[in-house]
Amino acid sequence: MMTPHRLRFVAAVALLPLALAACKGQEAAAPPEAPAVQPPASAASAVEPAAQNGAHPPSVTREFRDWTATCDNTNHCVAFGSAEENMGFVMVSLAPGPDARPVVHMGGWGLQDGQGDVYAEIDGRRYAGKNSKMDEEGDVIAFRTPSAELLRDLGNGSFMALRRGDEKMKVSLGGAAAAFLWIDERQGRLGTTTALIRRGEKPASSVPAAPAAPRVTLAAAVPQNGLPQDDLSPALLAHPKVKECLAATRIGERFEPNVEVARLASDKLLWSVPCGEGAYNFTQVYFITPADGTAPRLIDFPTAMGRQDELVNSRYDPKTRTLFAFGKGRGIGDCGRMGVWAWTGERFALLEEKEMPSCTAVPQDLWPSTWRAVT
Known part of the structure; x- marks a missing residue:
C-alpha cells in the first residue's frame, strides 16, 4: 500500500509534463535557483540525528x-x-x-x-x-x-x-x-x-545486508475546526524572523499570500509564514505555538545534509500529518530538491528526501534518494 508521503511525490511527478510543455523552450538555458534546502558550509553535522549515533550511514x-x-x-x-x-x-x-x-x-x-x-x-x-x-x-x-x-x-x-x-x-x-x-x-x-x-x-x-531505514511514528490526526482566521498573533508578529519575512513580503498591513494555520494537537498550532518569492519558488518558515498563539517556536527542519529553517513551495497536510517541500532548480521541475517530514507529536522528522543537482531532463520519480525512513 502506498504511504501518504509517497502519494505526494507521485502527485508532483504527475504535474511535470504540464510544466515541461509550457516552459522547456524558454528556460532551457536559465540559471537554476537555489533548491529547497542548501547544505551547510561544514559537513561535520551533515546527517540526520539518527545517523550521528552510527545507526545509519x-x-x-x-x-x-x-x-x-x-x-x-x-x-x-x-x-x-x-x-x-x-x-x-x-x-x-x-x-x-x-x-x-x-x-x-x-x-x-x-x-x-x-x-x-x-x-x-x-x-x-x-x-x-x-x-x-x-x-x-x-x-x-x-x-x-x-x-x-x-x-x-x-x-x-x-x-x-x-x-x-x-x-x-x-x-x-x-x-x-x-x-x-x-x-x-x-x-x-x-x-x-x-x-x-x-x-x-x-x-x-x-554482500552486506541493507541497513534498516529509521522508523518514524506519526502523531494521531486531530480536528481542524476553530482555527484562527485573522493574521498573525501579536507574539508571532514580534518574532525577529517574522519581522525579517514581513519586510520582504508585506503588502499593506498583511502578508500576501496569507498565513496558513493548522492544528497539531489540542494545545499546539502550526503557522506557515511566507518569507520570500521568485518566479517559481516561494519560501515559507514555520512556527509552533500554544493554542492562543503565544510563545512562538521557529521550526528547524532536519535534512539529509544538515538543518534548515526555511522551506520552499511547502505545505502541511493535517490529514496525513506530513509536510511536503519542493525547491525547483528551474521552472520545469527537472532538478532541485524534495522533502517530506512527519509530525510525531513532538517534532517534524524527515521521512524522505530526493535531490537532482543536474538539470538534465531526469523525471522526478527517478531522482536519487538522499534520505528514506519508514512509518
Missing part, C-alpha cells in the same frame, strides 16, 4: 568528471551522467544488499524527430530497452535487467549516444567507471558477482 554525493553518484542513508545508490547540451541522461540505480540488481534508465528531449524507438549505442553496439514517453518531446528507455555487456560498456566504453533513426545525442562516459567503483565500495560489492565494475568470484551472499 550518512548520505553522500560525489562527482567523478562528467558523472555524479549519490548513496542515501540506507545505501540505495544512483550514478548518472548527462547527454550533450543537458538534454538527456543515463542513470544506473542499485539498491543495497546481496539480492539487489542494477536498473538502468536513459532518455531525454530532442530525439522526437527521429523514426522508431530510442536506443543506446556504445562503441558501435546497440542496446534497446523498454521505451516510454516522458512527455510529448521526451522519451525514457528502461533496462530492468541490464546485461553484463551493457554495464561493462557503460563503465569502459569510449563513445556513447542515444539514437532514434538519424537523430542522436552524445553522452559522456567520463567518470562512469569511477562512480560505479565508488558505489561498489560503499555497498561492499567489490570482487563479487554483483559488482557494477570490478566483478569477481565472491558470491552475492558476501
Whole structure:
C-alpha cells in the first residue's frame, strides 16, 4: 500500500509534463535557483540525528568528471551522467544488499524527430530497452535487467549516444567507471558477482545486508475546526524572523499570500509564514505555538545534509500529518530538491528526501534518494 508521503511525490511527478510543455523552450538555458534546502558550509553535522549515533550511514554525493553518484542513508545508490547540451541522461540505480540488481534508465528531449524507438549505442553496439514517453518531446528507455555487456560498456566504453533513426545525442562516459567503483565500495560489492565494475568470484551472499531505514511514528490526526482566521498573533508578529519575512513580503498591513494555520494537537498550532518569492519558488518558515498563539517556536527542519529553517513551495497536510517541500532548480521541475517530514507529536522528522543537482531532463520519480525512513 502506498504511504501518504509517497502519494505526494507521485502527485508532483504527475504535474511535470504540464510544466515541461509550457516552459522547456524558454528556460532551457536559465540559471537554476537555489533548491529547497542548501547544505551547510561544514559537513561535520551533515546527517540526520539518527545517523550521528552510527545507526545509519550518512548520505553522500560525489562527482567523478562528467558523472555524479549519490548513496542515501540506507545505501540505495544512483550514478548518472548527462547527454550533450543537458538534454538527456543515463542513470544506473542499485539498491543495497546481496539480492539487489542494477536498473538502468536513459532518455531525454530532442530525439522526437527521429523514426522508431530510442536506443543506446556504445562503441558501435546497440542496446534497446523498454521505451516510454516522458512527455510529448521526451522519451525514457528502461533496462530492468541490464546485461553484463551493457554495464561493462557503460563503465569502459569510449563513445556513447542515444539514437532514434538519424537523430542522436552524445553522452559522456567520463567518470562512469569511477562512480560505479565508488558505489561498489560503499555497498561492499567489490570482487563479487554483483559488482557494477570490478566483478569477481565472491558470491552475492558476501554482500552486506541493507541497513534498516529509521522508523518514524506519526502523531494521531486531530480536528481542524476553530482555527484562527485573522493574521498573525501579536507574539508571532514580534518574532525577529517574522519581522525579517514581513519586510520582504508585506503588502499593506498583511502578508500576501496569507498565513496558513493548522492544528497539531489540542494545545499546539502550526503557522506557515511566507518569507520570500521568485518566479517559481516561494519560501515559507514555520512556527509552533500554544493554542492562543503565544510563545512562538521557529521550526528547524532536519535534512539529509544538515538543518534548515526555511522551506520552499511547502505545505502541511493535517490529514496525513506530513509536510511536503519542493525547491525547483528551474521552472520545469527537472532538478532541485524534495522533502517530506512527519509530525510525531513532538517534532517534524524527515521521512524522505530526493535531490537532482543536474538539470538534465531526469523525471522526478527517478531522482536519487538522499534520505528514506519508514512509518
